[in-house]
Amino acid sequence: MVSRRFERGADEVWALRDVSISVNAGEVMALVGRSGSGKTTLLNILAGLDRPTAGEVFIDGERIDTMSERQMTELRRRKLGFVFQSFGLLPLLSAQENVELPARIAGFGHGERVQRAKRALELVGLTKRAQHRPYELSGGEQQRVAIARALTCEPALILADEPTGELDSLTAKAVFALLRDLARSEGITVITCTHDRQVMEMADRVEELADGRIVKGHEREVWEYVQAKEHHVPEPAGASHHWPKGESTPEDESPPAERAQRPWDW
Numbered sequence: 256m257v258s259r260r261f262e263r264g265a266d267e268v269w270a271l272r273d274v275s276i277s278v279n280a281g282e283v284m285a286l287v288g289r290s291g292s293g294k295t296t297l298l299n300i301l302a303g304l305d306r307p308t309a310g311e312v313f314i315d316g317e318r319i320d321t322m323s324e325r326q327m328t329e330l331r332r333r334k335l336g337f338v339f340q341s342f343g344l345l346p347l348l349s350a351q352e353n354v355e356l357p358a359r360i361a362g363f364g365h366g367e368r369v370q371r372a373k374r375a376l377e378l379v380g381l382t383k384r385a386q387h388r389p390y391e392l393s394g395g396e397q398q399r400v401a402i403a404r405a406l407t408c409e410p411a412l413i414l415a416d417e418p419t420g421e422l423d424s425l426t427a428k429a430v431f432a433l434l435r436d437l438a439r440s441e442g443i444t445v446i447t448c449t450h451d452r453q454v455m456e457m458a459d460r461v462e463e464l465a466d467g468r469i470v471k472g473h474e475r476e477v478w479e480y481v482q483a484k485e486h487h488v489p490e491p492a493g494a495s496h497h498w499p500k501g502e503s504t505p506e507d508e509s510p511p512a513e514r515a516q517r518p519w520d521w
């Protein structure tokens with residue numbers, strides 16, 4: 256049961272309230288919820304980059320919220336891989352060198368690093384691009400390099416924050432399918448924040464946060480919306496949408512039909 260309070264001046268914000276969640280080894284879980292619902296806070300706590308105000312966090316049986324910075328750094332190296340929305344590759348390094356980086360940080364010798372990076376690049380189908388710099392690669396290829404980088408140290412858990420957020424929908428689907436399939440074949444658990452319906456559909460499980468709490472059933476606004484949308488043709492411009500109660504209509508230049516695809520992401 257995890258809670259996280261932030262102080263903002265005299266105000267306090269409960270970014271997470273009594274969140275109790277457990278993810279099975281090998282499971283691919285999508286964490287959804289509108290902007291500000293607490294997704295990144297939860298991911299940061301799992302990454303050991305932030306600590307809960309109350310509650311306990313375990314990864315692979317190890318309690319992490321009480322670990323020292325040093326222990327946490329060590330655990331991140333041994334057990335965690337990260338994939339970010341904007342890929343996070345170093346522009347002056349080749350794909351191979353980017354993928355080697357976590358192994359370098361973890362202190363592996365040259366031979367071992369090269370072997371690990373080669374294998375990881377092979378897993379994402381980019382052996383031929385090993386010597387290319389990020390700017391010579393497409394967005395989808397860059398994210399595949401980032402996935403390879405996350406795999407280098409054979410993590411138990413990959414944390415991903417909007418991994419398809421900067422990809423077109425076809426590429427997004429292919430990239431996330433790759434991540435999911437690799438997680439399955441390598442026995443890695445994946446927790447990903449997402450607004451992407453394709454990611455939600457490919458995940459083994461979708462959990463939704465609203466105002467810092469896990470919501471279930473029909474309270475799951477985003478997930479219900481995405482599921483309903485399969486049988487739903489967007490209304491013509493000007494027609495009223497069922498915006499959730501208590502929220503003003505977004506000030507957005509894009510046409511309503513387009514906006515309606517992601518009403519939670521304002």
Ligand SMILES: Nc1ncnc2c1ncn2[C@@H]1O[C@H](COP(=O)(O)OP(=O)(O)O)[C@@H](O)[C@H]1O
Pocket residue numbers: 261262263268269270288289290291292293294295296297
């Ligand atoms: N460092 C911080 N200081 C103050 N408030 C924060 C901080 N980080 C997040 N929050 C607040 O916590 C809530 C959840 O934020 P966040 O986890 O980033 O949501 P999401 O990733 O779902 O958009 C928001 O109200 C946000 O403003």
Ligand SMILES: [Mg+2]
Pocket residue numbers: 291294295296448
């Ligand atoms: Mg976020």
